Amino acid sequence: MKKTILLLLILLPFYLTIAQTxxxxxxxxxxxxxxxxxVYLDGTKTGTVSGADGSFTLNLPSANNNSLVFQKDDYETFTISVSEVLNKKLKVVLIKAKEIEEVRIIPYTEAAYKNHIYFFLDSFIGNDKENVRIKNQRSLKFSFDKENKILKVKAPQTLIIENKNLGYTIDYNLVEFVADLENNTTRFMGTSFFKETKSTNKVKLNRMNAYDGSQVHFFRSVYENKVASEGFI
Known part of the structure:
Protein backbone atom coordinates (compact mmCIF):
# COMPACT_ATOMS: atom_id res chain seq x y z
CA MET A 1 0.00 0.00 0.00
CA LYS A 2 1.21 3.47 -0.72
CA LYS A 3 -0.07 6.69 0.77
CA THR A 4 -0.55 9.50 -1.67
CA ILE A 5 -0.59 12.85 0.07
CA LEU A 6 -1.11 16.33 -1.26
CA LEU A 7 -0.16 19.34 0.80
CA LEU A 8 -0.83 22.84 -0.45
CA LEU A 9 0.65 25.87 1.26
CA ILE A 10 -1.06 29.18 0.65
CA LEU A 11 0.67 32.34 1.80
CA LEU A 12 -1.76 35.18 2.43
CA PRO A 13 -0.34 38.72 2.71
CA PHE A 14 -0.51 39.67 6.33
CA TYR A 15 1.96 41.72 8.35
CA LEU A 16 2.33 40.59 11.92
CA THR A 17 2.46 43.16 14.65
CA ILE A 18 4.95 41.12 16.69
CA ALA A 19 8.36 40.40 15.16
CA GLN A 20 9.56 36.80 15.07
CA THR A 21 6.09 35.35 15.52
CA VAL A 39 4.32 22.86 14.17
CA TYR A 40 7.98 23.25 15.12
CA LEU A 41 11.44 24.47 14.20
CA ASP A 42 13.44 21.51 12.98
CA GLY A 43 16.09 20.29 15.42
CA THR A 44 14.95 22.50 18.33
CA LYS A 45 12.64 22.58 21.36
CA THR A 46 10.57 25.40 19.83
CA GLY A 47 7.16 24.19 18.76
CA THR A 48 3.42 24.23 19.21
CA VAL A 49 0.30 22.30 18.21
CA SER A 50 -2.66 23.52 16.19
CA GLY A 51 -5.83 24.03 18.21
CA ALA A 52 -9.36 22.75 17.69
CA ASP A 53 -9.96 25.55 15.18
CA GLY A 54 -6.74 24.70 13.32
CA SER A 55 -5.00 27.88 14.45
CA PHE A 56 -1.45 28.10 15.74
CA THR A 57 0.97 30.73 17.00
CA LEU A 58 4.69 30.05 17.19
CA ASN A 59 6.99 32.49 18.97
CA LEU A 60 10.55 32.25 17.71
CA PRO A 61 13.46 32.55 20.18
CA SER A 62 15.47 34.85 17.89
CA ALA A 63 16.20 35.60 14.27
CA ASN A 64 16.94 32.30 12.55
CA ASN A 65 16.62 30.47 9.28
CA ASN A 66 15.58 27.04 10.52
CA SER A 67 13.03 24.96 8.69
CA LEU A 68 9.45 25.26 9.88
CA VAL A 69 7.84 21.82 10.03
CA PHE A 70 4.17 20.84 9.83
CA GLN A 71 3.75 17.22 10.84
CA LYS A 72 0.89 14.88 11.63
CA ASP A 73 0.68 11.14 11.17
CA ASP A 74 -1.17 10.14 7.98
CA TYR A 75 -0.11 13.38 6.28
CA GLU A 76 3.10 14.12 4.45
CA THR A 77 5.47 16.25 6.50
CA PHE A 78 5.89 19.72 5.04
CA THR A 79 8.89 21.98 5.67
CA ILE A 80 9.64 25.55 4.65
CA SER A 81 12.32 28.05 5.62
CA VAL A 82 11.33 30.46 8.38
CA SER A 83 12.64 33.37 6.30
CA GLU A 84 9.98 32.64 3.68
CA VAL A 85 7.04 32.90 6.08
CA LEU A 86 7.92 35.72 8.47
CA ASN A 87 5.46 38.62 8.29
CA LYS A 88 2.91 36.45 6.53
CA LYS A 89 -0.13 34.68 7.88
CA LEU A 90 -0.07 31.05 6.81
CA LYS A 91 -2.89 28.92 5.61
CA VAL A 92 -1.73 25.34 5.29
CA VAL A 93 -4.12 23.03 3.48
CA LEU A 94 -3.54 19.34 4.19
CA ILE A 95 -5.28 16.64 2.20
CA LYS A 96 -5.72 13.35 4.05
CA ALA A 97 -3.63 10.49 2.75
CA LYS A 98 -5.48 7.98 0.62
CA GLU A 99 -4.27 4.43 0.39
CA ILE A 100 -4.08 3.03 -3.11
CA GLU A 101 -3.18 -0.45 -4.30
CA GLU A 102 0.31 -0.87 -5.67
CA VAL A 103 2.24 -3.92 -6.77
CA ARG A 104 5.51 -3.88 -4.84
CA ILE A 105 8.44 -5.68 -6.41
CA ILE A 106 10.25 -5.56 -3.07
CA PRO A 107 7.63 -5.77 -0.30
CA TYR A 108 7.95 -4.62 3.29
CA THR A 109 7.99 -7.82 5.36
CA GLU A 110 8.26 -9.04 8.93
CA ALA A 111 11.24 -11.19 7.94
CA ALA A 112 13.11 -8.12 6.70
CA TYR A 113 12.37 -6.40 10.01
CA LYS A 114 13.78 -9.29 12.05
CA ASN A 115 16.86 -9.65 9.85
CA HIS A 116 17.81 -5.96 9.72
CA ILE A 117 16.43 -4.18 12.81
CA TYR A 118 19.79 -4.29 14.60
CA PHE A 119 21.64 -2.93 11.57
CA PHE A 120 19.13 -0.08 11.42
CA LEU A 121 19.49 0.70 15.12
CA ASP A 122 23.30 0.71 14.90
CA SER A 123 23.18 3.05 11.89
CA PHE A 124 20.44 5.30 13.21
CA ILE A 125 21.05 5.69 16.95
CA GLY A 126 24.54 4.23 17.41
CA ASN A 127 25.86 1.79 19.97
CA ASP A 128 24.52 3.32 23.19
CA LYS A 129 21.32 1.28 23.25
CA GLU A 130 21.18 1.29 27.06
CA ASN A 131 20.54 5.03 27.11
CA VAL A 132 19.03 5.65 23.67
CA ARG A 133 16.02 3.74 22.41
CA ILE A 134 13.14 4.05 19.97
CA LYS A 135 10.06 3.49 22.08
CA ASN A 136 7.85 2.52 19.12
CA GLN A 137 10.36 0.74 16.88
CA ARG A 138 7.84 -1.99 16.05
CA SER A 139 6.04 0.54 13.86
CA LEU A 140 9.00 0.52 11.45
CA LYS A 141 8.61 -1.18 8.06
CA PHE A 142 11.54 -2.91 6.34
CA SER A 143 12.12 -3.83 2.70
CA PHE A 144 15.23 -5.69 1.52
CA ASP A 145 16.21 -6.12 -2.13
CA LYS A 146 18.30 -9.30 -2.03
CA GLU A 147 19.55 -8.97 -5.60
CA ASN A 148 20.92 -5.44 -5.19
CA LYS A 149 21.39 -5.64 -1.41
CA ILE A 150 19.41 -2.46 -0.78
CA LEU A 151 17.65 -1.99 2.55
CA LYS A 152 14.84 0.55 2.87
CA VAL A 153 13.08 1.53 6.07
CA LYS A 154 9.97 3.67 6.47
CA ALA A 155 8.13 4.90 9.55
CA PRO A 156 4.36 5.28 9.17
CA GLN A 157 4.31 6.88 12.63
CA THR A 158 6.46 9.54 14.24
CA LEU A 159 9.36 7.82 15.99
CA ILE A 160 9.63 8.50 19.72
CA ILE A 161 13.31 8.42 20.66
CA GLU A 162 14.32 8.53 24.32
CA ASN A 163 17.83 9.71 25.21
CA LYS A 164 18.34 9.25 28.94
CA ASN A 165 21.89 10.62 28.98
CA LEU A 166 20.90 13.96 27.43
CA GLY A 167 17.49 14.22 29.11
CA TYR A 168 15.50 14.46 25.89
CA THR A 169 12.65 12.74 24.13
CA ILE A 170 12.81 13.34 20.39
CA ASP A 171 9.85 13.20 18.03
CA TYR A 172 11.56 12.14 14.80
CA ASN A 173 9.82 12.07 11.45
CA LEU A 174 11.80 9.65 9.29
CA VAL A 175 11.55 10.79 5.68
CA GLU A 176 14.01 8.32 4.17
CA PHE A 177 16.40 5.55 5.17
CA VAL A 178 18.31 3.66 2.47
CA ALA A 179 21.32 1.40 3.01
CA ASP A 180 23.40 0.00 0.15
CA LEU A 181 24.95 -3.05 1.81
CA GLU A 182 26.97 -3.91 -1.30
CA ASN A 183 28.83 -0.58 -1.25
CA ASN A 184 28.58 -0.06 2.51
CA THR A 185 26.77 3.29 2.31
CA THR A 186 23.81 4.52 4.34
CA ARG A 187 21.76 7.68 4.08
CA PHE A 188 18.77 8.88 6.05
CA MET A 189 16.94 12.14 6.54
CA GLY A 190 14.08 13.47 8.62
CA THR A 191 12.92 16.21 10.97
CA SER A 192 13.15 16.32 14.75
CA PHE A 193 11.50 18.04 17.71
CA PHE A 194 13.14 17.90 21.15
CA LYS A 195 11.27 17.65 24.45
CA GLU A 196 13.28 18.09 27.63
CA THR A 197 12.58 15.36 30.20
CA LYS A 198 15.14 16.28 32.85
CA SER A 199 17.83 18.89 33.42
CA THR A 200 20.10 17.79 36.27
CA ASN A 201 23.73 18.89 36.54
CA LYS A 202 24.81 15.47 35.25
CA VAL A 203 22.53 15.77 32.23
CA LYS A 204 23.84 19.28 31.49
CA LEU A 205 27.41 17.97 31.63
CA ASN A 206 26.48 15.13 29.26
CA ARG A 207 25.04 17.67 26.83
CA MET A 208 28.20 19.76 26.94
CA ASN A 209 30.35 16.70 26.28
CA ALA A 210 28.10 15.64 23.40
CA TYR A 211 28.25 19.14 21.89
CA ASP A 212 32.02 19.58 22.21
CA GLY A 213 33.62 18.66 18.89
CA SER A 214 30.31 17.82 17.24
CA GLN A 215 29.23 18.88 13.75
CA VAL A 216 26.92 21.50 15.26
CA HIS A 217 29.85 22.87 17.30
CA PHE A 218 32.01 23.06 14.17
CA PHE A 219 29.46 24.89 12.02
CA ARG A 220 28.70 27.33 14.84
CA SER A 221 32.41 28.08 15.23
CA VAL A 222 32.65 28.71 11.46
CA TYR A 223 29.66 31.07 11.61
CA GLU A 224 31.17 32.95 14.57
CA ASN A 225 34.68 32.91 13.04
CA LYS A 226 36.06 30.97 16.01
CA VAL A 227 37.35 27.83 14.28
CA ALA A 228 40.87 28.19 15.68
CA SER A 229 39.90 29.29 19.20
CA GLU A 230 37.39 26.44 19.47
CA GLY A 231 40.18 23.95 18.73
CA PHE A 232 39.26 22.75 15.24
CA ILE A 233 42.59 23.81 13.69
Whole structure:
Protein backbone atom coordinates (compact mmCIF):
# COMPACT_ATOMS: atom_id res chain seq x y z
CA MET A 1 0.00 0.00 0.00
CA LYS A 2 1.21 3.47 -0.72
CA LYS A 3 -0.07 6.69 0.77
CA THR A 4 -0.55 9.50 -1.67
CA ILE A 5 -0.59 12.85 0.07
CA LEU A 6 -1.11 16.33 -1.26
CA LEU A 7 -0.16 19.34 0.80
CA LEU A 8 -0.83 22.84 -0.45
CA LEU A 9 0.65 25.87 1.26
CA ILE A 10 -1.06 29.18 0.65
CA LEU A 11 0.67 32.34 1.80
CA LEU A 12 -1.76 35.18 2.43
CA PRO A 13 -0.34 38.72 2.71
CA PHE A 14 -0.51 39.67 6.33
CA TYR A 15 1.96 41.72 8.35
CA LEU A 16 2.33 40.59 11.92
CA THR A 17 2.46 43.16 14.65
CA ILE A 18 4.95 41.12 16.69
CA ALA A 19 8.36 40.40 15.16
CA GLN A 20 9.56 36.80 15.07
CA THR A 21 6.09 35.35 15.52
CA UNK A 22 4.45 33.02 13.02
CA UNK A 23 0.68 32.62 12.95
CA UNK A 24 -1.72 30.71 10.78
CA UNK A 25 -4.25 27.94 10.42
CA UNK A 26 -4.22 24.35 9.21
CA UNK A 27 -7.26 23.08 7.32
CA UNK A 28 -8.20 20.25 4.98
CA UNK A 29 -9.32 20.48 1.37
CA UNK A 30 -12.88 21.40 2.36
CA UNK A 31 -11.70 24.13 4.74
CA UNK A 32 -12.31 22.08 7.88
CA UNK A 33 -9.76 22.85 10.63
CA UNK A 34 -7.20 20.18 11.46
CA UNK A 35 -6.22 20.01 15.12
CA UNK A 36 -3.13 18.52 16.78
CA UNK A 37 -0.79 19.25 13.88
CA UNK A 38 2.77 19.55 15.20
CA VAL A 39 4.32 22.86 14.17
CA TYR A 40 7.98 23.25 15.12
CA LEU A 41 11.44 24.47 14.20
CA ASP A 42 13.44 21.51 12.98
CA GLY A 43 16.09 20.29 15.42
CA THR A 44 14.95 22.50 18.33
CA LYS A 45 12.64 22.58 21.36
CA THR A 46 10.57 25.40 19.83
CA GLY A 47 7.16 24.19 18.76
CA THR A 48 3.42 24.23 19.21
CA VAL A 49 0.30 22.30 18.21
CA SER A 50 -2.66 23.52 16.19
CA GLY A 51 -5.83 24.03 18.21
CA ALA A 52 -9.36 22.75 17.69
CA ASP A 53 -9.96 25.55 15.18
CA GLY A 54 -6.74 24.70 13.32
CA SER A 55 -5.00 27.88 14.45
CA PHE A 56 -1.45 28.10 15.74
CA THR A 57 0.97 30.73 17.00
CA LEU A 58 4.69 30.05 17.19
CA ASN A 59 6.99 32.49 18.97
CA LEU A 60 10.55 32.25 17.71
CA PRO A 61 13.46 32.55 20.18
CA SER A 62 15.47 34.85 17.89
CA ALA A 63 16.20 35.60 14.27
CA ASN A 64 16.94 32.30 12.55
CA ASN A 65 16.62 30.47 9.28
CA ASN A 66 15.58 27.04 10.52
CA SER A 67 13.03 24.96 8.69
CA LEU A 68 9.45 25.26 9.88
CA VAL A 69 7.84 21.82 10.03
CA PHE A 70 4.17 20.84 9.83
CA GLN A 71 3.75 17.22 10.84
CA LYS A 72 0.89 14.88 11.63
CA ASP A 73 0.68 11.14 11.17
CA ASP A 74 -1.17 10.14 7.98
CA TYR A 75 -0.11 13.38 6.28
CA GLU A 76 3.10 14.12 4.45
CA THR A 77 5.47 16.25 6.50
CA PHE A 78 5.89 19.72 5.04
CA THR A 79 8.89 21.98 5.67
CA ILE A 80 9.64 25.55 4.65
CA SER A 81 12.32 28.05 5.62
CA VAL A 82 11.33 30.46 8.38
CA SER A 83 12.64 33.37 6.30
CA GLU A 84 9.98 32.64 3.68
CA VAL A 85 7.04 32.90 6.08
CA LEU A 86 7.92 35.72 8.47
CA ASN A 87 5.46 38.62 8.29
CA LYS A 88 2.91 36.45 6.53
CA LYS A 89 -0.13 34.68 7.88
CA LEU A 90 -0.07 31.05 6.81
CA LYS A 91 -2.89 28.92 5.61
CA VAL A 92 -1.73 25.34 5.29
CA VAL A 93 -4.12 23.03 3.48
CA LEU A 94 -3.54 19.34 4.19
CA ILE A 95 -5.28 16.64 2.20
CA LYS A 96 -5.72 13.35 4.05
CA ALA A 97 -3.63 10.49 2.75
CA LYS A 98 -5.48 7.98 0.62
CA GLU A 99 -4.27 4.43 0.39
CA ILE A 100 -4.08 3.03 -3.11
CA GLU A 101 -3.18 -0.45 -4.30
CA GLU A 102 0.31 -0.87 -5.67
CA VAL A 103 2.24 -3.92 -6.77
CA ARG A 104 5.51 -3.88 -4.84
CA ILE A 105 8.44 -5.68 -6.41
CA ILE A 106 10.25 -5.56 -3.07
CA PRO A 107 7.63 -5.77 -0.30
CA TYR A 108 7.95 -4.62 3.29
CA THR A 109 7.99 -7.82 5.36
CA GLU A 110 8.26 -9.04 8.93
CA ALA A 111 11.24 -11.19 7.94
CA ALA A 112 13.11 -8.12 6.70
CA TYR A 113 12.37 -6.40 10.01
CA LYS A 114 13.78 -9.29 12.05
CA ASN A 115 16.86 -9.65 9.85
CA HIS A 116 17.81 -5.96 9.72
CA ILE A 117 16.43 -4.18 12.81
CA TYR A 118 19.79 -4.29 14.60
CA PHE A 119 21.64 -2.93 11.57
CA PHE A 120 19.13 -0.08 11.42
CA LEU A 121 19.49 0.70 15.12
CA ASP A 122 23.30 0.71 14.90
CA SER A 123 23.18 3.05 11.89
CA PHE A 124 20.44 5.30 13.21
CA ILE A 125 21.05 5.69 16.95
CA GLY A 126 24.54 4.23 17.41
CA ASN A 127 25.86 1.79 19.97
CA ASP A 128 24.52 3.32 23.19
CA LYS A 129 21.32 1.28 23.25
CA GLU A 130 21.18 1.29 27.06
CA ASN A 131 20.54 5.03 27.11
CA VAL A 132 19.03 5.65 23.67
CA ARG A 133 16.02 3.74 22.41
CA ILE A 134 13.14 4.05 19.97
CA LYS A 135 10.06 3.49 22.08
CA ASN A 136 7.85 2.52 19.12
CA GLN A 137 10.36 0.74 16.88
CA ARG A 138 7.84 -1.99 16.05
CA SER A 139 6.04 0.54 13.86
CA LEU A 140 9.00 0.52 11.45
CA LYS A 141 8.61 -1.18 8.06
CA PHE A 142 11.54 -2.91 6.34
CA SER A 143 12.12 -3.83 2.70
CA PHE A 144 15.23 -5.69 1.52
CA ASP A 145 16.21 -6.12 -2.13
CA LYS A 146 18.30 -9.30 -2.03
CA GLU A 147 19.55 -8.97 -5.60
CA ASN A 148 20.92 -5.44 -5.19
CA LYS A 149 21.39 -5.64 -1.41
CA ILE A 150 19.41 -2.46 -0.78
CA LEU A 151 17.65 -1.99 2.55
CA LYS A 152 14.84 0.55 2.87
CA VAL A 153 13.08 1.53 6.07
CA LYS A 154 9.97 3.67 6.47
CA ALA A 155 8.13 4.90 9.55
CA PRO A 156 4.36 5.28 9.17
CA GLN A 157 4.31 6.88 12.63
CA THR A 158 6.46 9.54 14.24
CA LEU A 159 9.36 7.82 15.99
CA ILE A 160 9.63 8.50 19.72
CA ILE A 161 13.31 8.42 20.66
CA GLU A 162 14.32 8.53 24.32
CA ASN A 163 17.83 9.71 25.21
CA LYS A 164 18.34 9.25 28.94
CA ASN A 165 21.89 10.62 28.98
CA LEU A 166 20.90 13.96 27.43
CA GLY A 167 17.49 14.22 29.11
CA TYR A 168 15.50 14.46 25.89
CA THR A 169 12.65 12.74 24.13
CA ILE A 170 12.81 13.34 20.39
CA ASP A 171 9.85 13.20 18.03
CA TYR A 172 11.56 12.14 14.80
CA ASN A 173 9.82 12.07 11.45
CA LEU A 174 11.80 9.65 9.29
CA VAL A 175 11.55 10.79 5.68
CA GLU A 176 14.01 8.32 4.17
CA PHE A 177 16.40 5.55 5.17
CA VAL A 178 18.31 3.66 2.47
CA ALA A 179 21.32 1.40 3.01
CA ASP A 180 23.40 0.00 0.15
CA LEU A 181 24.95 -3.05 1.81
CA GLU A 182 26.97 -3.91 -1.30
CA ASN A 183 28.83 -0.58 -1.25
CA ASN A 184 28.58 -0.06 2.51
CA THR A 185 26.77 3.29 2.31
CA THR A 186 23.81 4.52 4.34
CA ARG A 187 21.76 7.68 4.08
CA PHE A 188 18.77 8.88 6.05
CA MET A 189 16.94 12.14 6.54
CA GLY A 190 14.08 13.47 8.62
CA THR A 191 12.92 16.21 10.97
CA SER A 192 13.15 16.32 14.75
CA PHE A 193 11.50 18.04 17.71
CA PHE A 194 13.14 17.90 21.15
CA LYS A 195 11.27 17.65 24.45
CA GLU A 196 13.28 18.09 27.63
CA THR A 197 12.58 15.36 30.20
CA LYS A 198 15.14 16.28 32.85
CA SER A 199 17.83 18.89 33.42
CA THR A 200 20.10 17.79 36.27
CA ASN A 201 23.73 18.89 36.54
CA LYS A 202 24.81 15.47 35.25
CA VAL A 203 22.53 15.77 32.23
CA LYS A 204 23.84 19.28 31.49
CA LEU A 205 27.41 17.97 31.63
CA ASN A 206 26.48 15.13 29.26
CA ARG A 207 25.04 17.67 26.83
CA MET A 208 28.20 19.76 26.94
CA ASN A 209 30.35 16.70 26.28
CA ALA A 210 28.10 15.64 23.40
CA TYR A 211 28.25 19.14 21.89
CA ASP A 212 32.02 19.58 22.21
CA GLY A 213 33.62 18.66 18.89
CA SER A 214 30.31 17.82 17.24
CA GLN A 215 29.23 18.88 13.75
CA VAL A 216 26.92 21.50 15.26
CA HIS A 217 29.85 22.87 17.30
CA PHE A 218 32.01 23.06 14.17
CA PHE A 219 29.46 24.89 12.02
CA ARG A 220 28.70 27.33 14.84
CA SER A 221 32.41 28.08 15.23
CA VAL A 222 32.65 28.71 11.46
CA TYR A 223 29.66 31.07 11.61
CA GLU A 224 31.17 32.95 14.57
CA ASN A 225 34.68 32.91 13.04
CA LYS A 226 36.06 30.97 16.01
CA VAL A 227 37.35 27.83 14.28
CA ALA A 228 40.87 28.19 15.68
CA SER A 229 39.90 29.29 19.20
CA GLU A 230 37.39 26.44 19.47
CA GLY A 231 40.18 23.95 18.73
CA PHE A 232 39.26 22.75 15.24
CA ILE A 233 42.59 23.81 13.69
Missing amino acids: IKGTVVNDIEKPISNVN
